[in-house]
Amino acid sequence: MNLPLFLSLLLAIPAATELPIPDSSAEEEGVFVDSVKLQYAQVRIEKRVIIRVPRSRSSMPSGLNAFSTDNSSVTYKEKKIGKCIPMDNILGVQRFDDRHLDLVTKSRQQIRVRLEKKCQGRSFYSGFYMERSKDGRICEDRDILHSRTGVKCEIDRFRLLVPE
DSSP, rough: OHHHHHHHHHHHHOSSOOOOETTTTTTOOOOOOOOOOOOOOOOOOOOOOOOEEOOOOOOOTTTGGGGGOOOOOEEEEEOOSEEEEEEEGEEEEEEEEEEEEEEETTOOOOEEEEOOOTGGOOOTOOOEEOOTTTTSEETTTTTTETTTTTTEEEEEEEEEEEEE
């Protein structure tokens, strides 16, 4: 049974039913008048998907270890990447500092996220949560990251990190 049909049937069922009340004039004859009090309710169903992005550890799949924090000999240059990235492409958070988070993607790229002014990257030491958008992308100046400590921060910009 599909959901709309189920809900329409659910709403059509009377919430409270009164017992038949005897009619005072017809009580001697044994005739009853049926009265049913119908109540209708509104049901609202919302679908919400929360995506958890964990902190990436050093025991990552092969090929991603190039982004570990221990590798200090490699320097990175920031390049523009656009205003949105696919949510499904994010594997985890690799590093964090003052206002930045470094995300690791499935395509073995590293993306630096700058958070809004009032936010600090260290609040996201154990990863973050984000709500899935309708278009399946996470965008700057639109989406909010939720840390496990309760901090909520909007994304200011994305940059692709490329080894020099």
